[in-house]
């Protein structure tokens with residue numbers, strides 16, 4: 153094979169280089185997303201995804217070459233990924249062999265950012281439920297730390313059933329504070345990625 157002459161490098165797009173990067177969502181790696189969503193990938197599929205991450209569209213010959221594999225062997229995992237709608241492909245006629253097609257593969261970025269959003273929404277729901285659970289004990293006994301639901305406090309005339317102390321409004325616990333902060337953070341992120 154002939155060695156390619158090194159082409160003069162394209163001028164780096166200034167606007168791109170100087171653009172500040174806001175939020176992690178912009179740079180998030182497909183593979184990290186998929187791992188987080190719990191879509192188990194075998195090693196080969198992960199390698200393929202990482203390969204596609206670097207470029208907009210890659211021919212399957214190039215993918216095979218980079219992974220030092222035969223084209224036939226990368227096709228199967230590629231189709232499996234396409235079935236999960238993680239990658240898409242485009243058929244182009246081979247200019248050398250007219251009856252032949254070349255396949256160019258790319259990551260389905262829209263789908264992947266959709267998955268990010270879905271994951272975050274699910275996480276948010278989970279945190280909100282936890283917070284609700286944490287907050288349902290509206291009263292507590294400061295002596296023995298026992299917590300009471302609103303109805304329970306009402307029934308016992310706001311007295312602790314253990315030690316008889318007067319019940320007080322439950323304090324905001326560390327757990328609640330943490331949940332609150334996590335929820336706010338996620339809500340902010342979701343706004344950022346939704347535009």
Ligand SMILES: [Zn+2]
Nearest residue numbers: 293296312315
């Ligand atoms: Zn008590």
